[in-house]
Amino acid sequence: METRRAEFWVPYRLIAPAVALEAGLVIGPLLVGFWYSLHNVRFFQIRSFVGWDNYMRVVTSPEVLGSLAATAIFAFFSLILTFALGFALALWLERDGRSATLMRAIVLVPYMIAMLVGSMLLKWLFSQEAGLSQLALGPLGMGDVSILANPKSAMAALVFNAMWRDAAFAMIMLLAGLKSIPPSLHLAARVDGADAWMRFRRITLPLLRIPILITVVRLLIHFVNILTFPLILTGGGPGNSTEVVVLRMFRLGFQDHILGPANALAILVFLANLALVAMLLLLFRRAGRL
Amino acid sequence: MTIQVTRRVALAGAGALAVPAIWRNAAAQTPATVTMWTFLDPAKPGGRETALKQMIESFEAKNPNVKIRVEPQVWTTLAEKFVLGHNTRNAPDIGWVNAENLGLILNTDAAADLKPLVVDTWSAQRRDDLAVPAALQAVTVGGKVLAMPLMAITWTLMYRRDLLAQTGLTPDSLKTWDGVLEAAKRMTKDTNGDGQPDIWGLGLGLASERFSATPAVLATIGGQNGIFTDDCKARIATPEAERALTWQADLITKHRVTPREAVAMTSDDAIDQFAAGRYGTMIIANSRFEQIQRTAAGWNKDDLAQVGIPGWNAQKGGPAVITGWFAVAWRNSPRLRQAAAFIDHMTNADAMALWQSPGGQVPMLKSLAANPRMAEPANAPLRLVANEFSTNGFMMPGRCNWSRTLADFNLATQQLVLGQRSAADALKIAERTTQERQ
Known part of the structure; x- marks a missing residue:
């Protein structure tokens, strides 16, 4: 009886440290953030309870709405291009060989560099006055073009930053998926006369659904929550054109010290993240592919 | 037996009475450690670091029962860390705060x-x-003095003597914004014939991160007195701000x-570009003067000069906005008396x-400003700033929080340059966002 009771508690004891860590580092701050979001917090001190006012203020703020649009544009293009490049690299470097191993290592370099350092490097690259872009654009008669001073090209530079760094992540995830497909399936299909496109569509793609899902979800969450790229590369500018929602949140909280709306926005971003993941999972289930 | 017990009790009682006295005595001999958060590390080389180190040594020599422990911090977050430390009852005894973030301190307890x-x-x-009494007045709230000015910094118009001489203009022409514009036009040139200027007349850093004062802010302050x-x-x-913002955007x-x-x-x-010889003039904090001389590349460092902030007319100079440290x-410090004594020590003659x-x-004291040593050529940059302050x-x-108002002006300039908004609309946004931080 005693032994059975002791055994009953073993799993709980084993997961207790992880739960405690989660509660201390995630749930606790989340609750504190929610508490702050319901108050007027001035100069780091709670002054009064304001209910949902901070949430109303955030959802009607033109700056926040602008940052949501910037986030949508950035996340959409970054996701498509990063995934496409990562997938292409994975298919290209699937076969083992000396050159493939070397290329994999080269492709991984941007991913291994710290995000901050990588964005700084790109800033120097794109800078018209102090960077290398002039060397490429000057001979083409585009010497007066400043990539970072134009809203559209600044956003393109931001998307490039995401693609340059995170395509390697997509490649690793998809390469692992590709390696798990038994070669015998492709051989059998070949014997049956299937061409490369048919094999890709009927074998590779269906068997890669889960790696694809994981990669897409992971990349989407990463891009929606990105701070370092816009903070370092474009500073949210010019004219707030690349100020994504997390950068706005960062500014409200850590630079403007307006903690009520900052926490309200943080809670909304958290809920949006949950909704995004749920939506993607639902889509895949509905398609009957999971 | 009874007598013995009574003696023991008496001895024990005497001992018990003696313990607090011994403890008090020991405590009096144990040095009180006053903790100070600042961006300076007295263990490192540098003029300000050496000055602080010497101050600590002289204070500790005078007050053997007090030790000063410096905990260097990142300068940008000193004010907020101090208030957060207060909220968690864990602030240092002394904290340093920059002028832009005084609002954080003065609006809390x-x-x-x-x-x-x-x-x-x-x-x-x-x-x-006191050479800058306004600094003390600004931190006096309801008769309470909530901070003590340690060092004052301001922005000046730095320029290259060699480039200005080539334009045929004199430093006097830099007393007005129109004069600055004229000088900038003449300084801007394409030296390698690629169709793009290699030297620009006036440098600006207009990003919303790592910003500083620009002509638009200073001309607005000068034009409407704050x-x-x-x-x-x-x-x-306001119309004054609109005029200043339009002037700044027109530069581009x-x-x-x-x-x-x-x-x-x-x-x-932008400062890096200035030091690299790409700009003829730029508004820069006076504390950067030596750094720019040190990093000057492709031009003679002795050609670096500075004048006060221009005004809209030559009669009224622009504002020497006092910032600094x-x-x-900390009001809940258990060593408040010692902390105050060290603050007093850091501000005495x-x-x-x-x-x-x-x-x-x-120099923050009139007596120091009048010292003959200040007349030496090496002290010319400091002398100019001291004159501008006076x-x-x-x-x-x-109490006003203007920590990011300079960035608000930058964003307004960006919007105007990019054609996203009119000057009036861009300034309305800047006013609203600044107001939201109060």
């Missing part, structure tokens, strides 16, 4: 009143000796004396002399 502990102990002579009312209502959407769009990329450059980026004592040399700071010194109201 974190700081102790230094009037009875420091200011009231001063002689009338010491009070009259950007806040006394009760911290932002005054930015109309006159082309500033590169368009300025809208994406931080203040540090203040010391704050000897300390102010150290801040000036080796610290390289502008003639055009301007201090923002301490």
Whole structure:
């Protein structure tokens, strides 16, 4: 009886440290953030309870709405291009060989560099006055073009930053998926006369659904929550054109010290993240592919 | 037996009475450690670091029962860390705060009143000796002195003597914004014939991160005597500000004396460009003078010069906006008396002399400014700033939070340059966002 009771508690004891860590580092701050979001917090001190006012203020703020649009544009293009490049690299470097191993290592370099350092490097690259872009654009008669001073090209530079760094992540995830497909399936299909496109569509793609899902979800969450790229590369500018929602949140909280709306926005971003993941999972289930 | 017990009890009682006395005595001999958060590390080389180190040594020599422990911090977060430390009852005894973030301190209950502990102990002579009394007034709230000015910094118009000489203009022409524009037009040139200027007349860093004061902010302050009312209502959407903002945007769009990329450059980026010889003039904090001389590349460092901020007309110079560093004592400090004593020590005549040399700071006392040593050529940059403080010194109201108002002006300039908004609309946004921080 005693032994059975002791055994009953073993799993709980084993997961207790992880739960405690989660509660201390995630749930606790989340609750504190929610508490702050319901108050007027001035100069780091709670002054009064304001209910949902901070949430109303955030959802009607033109700056926040602008940052949501910037986030949508950035996340959409970054996701498509990063995934496409990562997938292409994975298919290209699937076969083992000396050159493939070397290329994999080269492709991984941007991913291994710290995000901050990588964005700084790109800033120097794109800078018209102090960077290398002039060397490429000057001979083409585009010497007066400043990539970072134009809203559209600044956003393109931001998307490039995401693609340059995170395509390697997509490649690793998809390469692992590709390696798990038994070669015998492709051989059998070949014997049956299937061409490369048919094999890709009927074998590779269906068997890669889960790696694809994981990669897409992971990349989407990463891009929606990105701070370092816009903070370092474009500073949210010019004219707030690349100020994504997390950068706005960062500014409200850590630079403007307006903690009520900052926490309200943080809670909304958290809920949006949950909704995004749920939506993607639902889509895949509905398609009957999971 | 009874007698023995009584003796034992008596001995025990005497012992018990003696313990607090011994403890008190021991405590009196144990040095009190006063913790101070600052951006300076006295263990490192540098003028200000050496000055602080010497101050600590002299204070500890005078007060053997007090030790000063410096905990260096990142300068940008000193004020917020101090208030957060107060909220969690874990603030240092002394914190340093920059002028832009004084609002954080003055609008909370974190700081102790230094009037009875420091200011009231001063002689009338010491009070009259203050070269920048506005700095002390700005931190006096309801009769309480909540911070003590340590060092004052301002922005000046730095320029290259060699380039100005080539334009045929004199430094006097830089006294007005129109004169600056004329000089900038003449300085802007394409030296390698690729169709793009290699030297621009006026450098600007207009990004919303790592920003600094620009002509638009300073011309607005000068034109309407500030950007806040006394009760911290932002005054930015005004005709004066519109005039200043349009003037600044025109530098890029109309006159082309500033590169368009300025809208994406931080203040540090622009200063690097200035040091690299790409700009003829630029508004920069006076504390950067030596650094620019040190990093000057492709031009003679002795050609670096500075004048006060221009005005709209030559009769009225622009504002020498006083910024810099203040010391704050934590109101709940168990060593408040000792902390106040050290703050007093950091602001007395000897300390102010150290801040000036080796610290390289502008003299904060009239007696130091009048010292013959200040007439030496090496002290010319400091002398200019001291003069500007006395003639055009301007201090923002301490309670007003203007830590990111300079970035608001930058964003307004970006929007105007990019054609996203009119000057009036861009300034309305800048006013609203500044107001939201109050």
